[in-house]
Amino acid sequence: MQKFTLRALSMLLLAVVLVAGCSKKPTGPPPPEIPPDGVTAIPAPADRDSTMAAVDNPIAGAVKEIKAKTLDKDADDKTKGLIRIKVLDNDGPIDVSDNTHLEVWKPGSDPEEQKPEMVDWASHEPAVTPGTWDIRLIYDEGGVCKAEGWVRNVVVAAGKLWKAEVIFGAPMQWVRIFGTLDGKDVADNMKVEVFKPGTDQQEFQPITNFWSTNKVPLLAGNYDLRVSYDKDNVKAKGALTNFAVGSNHGIQKKTVPMTAK
Secondary structure, eight states, X not given: OHHHHHHHHXXXXXXXXXXXXXXXXXXXXXXXXOOOSEEEOOOOOOOOOTTOEEOOOOEEETEEEEEEEEEEOOOSSTTSEEEEEEEEETTTTEEOGGGEEEEEEOTTOOTTTXXXXXXXXXXXXXXXXXXXXXXXXXXXXSTTOXXXXXXXXXEEOTTEEEEEEEEEOOOEEEEEEEEEETTEEOGGGEEEEEEOTTOOTTTSOOSEEEETTSOEEEESEEEEEEEEEEETTEEEEEEEEEEEEOXXXXXXXXXXXXXXX
């Protein structure tokens, strides 16, 4: 009798454990958290070369200021000289040399009709034939985030490095747009269209568009955003007017509440 009672008690306890285990509903991963609105990852100010001095080369376009100096340095081809330009956006200043092309032009050339003598990155140190040249700088983050300017009458000499720092007008931010529908994150399949403020969105195309999972560069300014969601038979839309993009090259995150169509 005692053995039977112990066996029955053991089976009863096992049954209770199994029932308790079956009653627990499986849980998946928690929904992703939507980051708060704001700007992060602002680049640190670039170091400046205090030994450079202002020069009187004519400037135009996005070039706002230039300082330079000439050093003794041979190129691999000793018949040529070297050029190195550090391009600094004036907010910071922030080094944008790695995203800026350098073009070498004969003075007086027409860019619409002629081609540059050479093209390189501003962060490189290209070898250039001695002479006097116009330098065009083209900052390009892709899409609608571009700026260009000129430094004219740059004298290049064999065995010399013309080294310069340029203050450049390339104000921008990276933008990430999130969306919510009934308080839930729907940014996994949301399209963002960007318009100039006040644009008739029924008559004109957006200046650019992207998926909300992407981080995109936009020049500083105000924009109207139109967002739309379409997934698994769920459709929603939203809008954000006069969305302000800053100039500090950081990452701006913004969440747009959406309504079902």
